[in-house]
Amino acid sequence: MRKPSRLVSVIAMVAVMVLSWSPPAGAQRRQEMQFLSDAETEHIIRDMARPIFQAAGIDPDAVNIVLVNDNTMNAFVAGGQNIFLHTGLLLGLEDAGQLIGVIAHETGHIAGGHLVRGSEAMENAFLSSLIGMGIGIVGGIAAGNAGAGAAGVMLGQHLAERNFLSFSRSQESSADQAGLSYMEQSGISAEGLVTFLEKLGAADDPLLVDRDAGYRRTHPLTRERIETVRNFVERSRAGKKPVPAQWNEEFRRIQAKLYAYLDPNGALRRYKADDPSFVARYGRAYAYFRRGEVRQALPLVDGLIAQEPKNAFLYEMKGDLMLQNGRAVDAAAPYRKAIELEPDAGSIRVSLAHSLMEQNDSRLADEALRNLQVASKTQAQSAFLWRLMAQAWSMKGNAGMVAYATAEEAFARGDKPMARFQAERAEKLLPAGSPGWLRAQDIRGQAGGK
Template identity: 45%
Template sequence: MMMAVAVATPARAQSLIRDAEIETTIRAYAAPLLQGAGIPVDAVTFRLINNPRLNAFVAKGNRMFLFTGLVMRTETPDELIGVIAHEIGHIAGGHHVRLDDNLETLTATSLLGLLLGAAAGALAGRPDVGIAIGTGAQQAALRNFMTYSRTQESSADAFALKALEREGLPADGLLEFMHELESQEALTPEMQDPYMRTHPLTRDRIRAVENRVASAPPGVRAVPAPWEDMHARMLAKLNAFLRPPGEALRLYKDREDIAGRYGRAIAHYRAVEMDPALALIDGLIADEPNNPYFHELKGQMLFENTRVAEALPSYERAVSLLPEEPLLRVALAHAQIESGDPALLEPAQDNLRNALSRDPSSALAWRLLGQAYGRAGDAAMADYAMAETALRSGDYERALFHVGRAETQLKRGAPTWLRLQDIRGEAERRRDDG
């Protein structure tokens, strides 16, 4: 399932894409580099921004954001791994976004809103109310926060080269990426990709990477073979979801490998051509019956075409294969709630609580939990969950409204009542700071 937190701008719609398979792929690329640097893999959050420009950045809280434009321009894992290694270098060097005290607690959603330009909310048919950005001066300050110095860039390059060599991974991709940026130097700043402006490129940086690549120890360095296939599937998924269906079908029309069929299955589904879409995904499941993402996609196809009862077994199978993935549990819970079966409300609540224990920042999971509580007749817990939803969506007045309703229905001093006091304090502080 691809979920998105949308951030609308006058020129285009930006969105924060959430997809379990894509995030797993990016995390797999980063894991050896992080571990080699002594950084726990779980300490870093990876998010994908739906934007065609070539860009990436890290923010406080060890959050790494990659633009779809960057990912989709990479034909093999090497180039993307080089960029990830460089961005990890910023994390390891403490070059994070220099946000002031008033911005330190921003969620990924609200940070994205401030960076890209308008209001944030959840898609999938039911947008949540989001945040509004501040003044032009605040945006200028944020651009300054995101700009690294040349010294920091050279330091991140050095880290990336050392980390790639330590893990036996090629640095050629990082060099290719630099040459891509170098080709933009003749363009006006407005025409350059954002990465060029926030990550200053110098000839000395390119020369340092060229020298390291040229002096690499003998022997062919290559990424692990499974990563090539993972990358092809990730690109197929992004191309099929983000390009017009007809364009994606033409792109993969002659591909009979897994990635090609995957891309066509998604493109047919997005074109509302369910017979070929289901035939393709059933064929993929027959080839890889234990692939949770294929079952998830079939569930999404059926669910979004109002075949909720048929979607449930697919989502259940996906969760059984990958029970620790919160996004899959959220998808299953959504289908359980929309099934209209009261007996599934408690399992839906269990799935959402499980998901939130692993990813408490998910406004969508909190909103669905509020719906599940409401349909089960638990008004107090429904208001509590909606307070959490509003807090994470940046709607602080709405959060305070639900806190006020929920705390009158709960026993004073109970754990949930105490959590409501925390929400009240945080919402008031963020509202006043804004």
């Protein structure tokens, strides 16, 4: 079975209706929003933000970090504990300190319950439904297959973030104060938030470009707010203490990957061949990968692994390179190593299962199923995961579990009639009371069955 590659090689745009419910006519837009998924980027950001989330009394692992493929400099929260970061923001920030400042501020909105009311809440509810599906149908940066967060999805209705949330100045000030408190409790300087707000504070600057205006539209700025944050830094115990150097290194890697994904040719100009730094080699490796030039990418990846042999995401990238090049047998070993280093990385487990299924060897079905079952705890709404699951169960000759997995796949895709049909088949074929049988009943009920 061959699947489209993840977005690092090809952007597969799929128009979908996520749920049968549609937002009001006034909420519909012509433009579309594209989400991206990358395990490494989300892992790095979550680890940086962990002290902030903990200070706010929020479980760090319960916060969804979602990337939006949009070149405007913006971030927003919606649907509960979900922080949306535009790629334009990540590329426009100057360092990790600014990123932490933004996340601390957005965490203030989450902890303060600054959610929209009235008609806008309907749009927020629609987004919540998407989040409830695990945003399993998104674009993947890191590459490998179309399922572990890989196929591109464009929503039929444009749910632009400024239509989700339009915070008042008082809410912005409240989020500032909360964010400053979280950084103070964490011993992290708020200087990054100051420099970020100052960067956006030129509200009367005629040279201000649209790319920088996005955050200002959804987060109205005042000079008083900026002055308040600046004064806080002057009094803070952390003062202007720089963030850990490792954070800035990891942040530059995030940027290099995004540059390479969005503009591989530009990334090769930016990260020149005579630059031996890790970040430059990293950016070039992804750029070559994005261009499909595996022979140029592979030596760079091997060199990076030699430098950081405990970096799971480098092994993931090597597995992706092998799989993209039709070398599924060679892809399995680096994927297994990546899982050994990051056992909770569900998307990597899906990639390993993909490489195993590509070999069309029934002896590998059990290993694929083990990894898919673990991954389903966090990737349950990935349609591709369930497609692989159905294939593995088919290899084992279990028609009931094939029907069940196919029902899950259809449900994740939003195809309720097919989900109901396959769930009914699964109920007839599986032992009554078994986990698959029970879940099939749930799917049938959620899909409108009797």
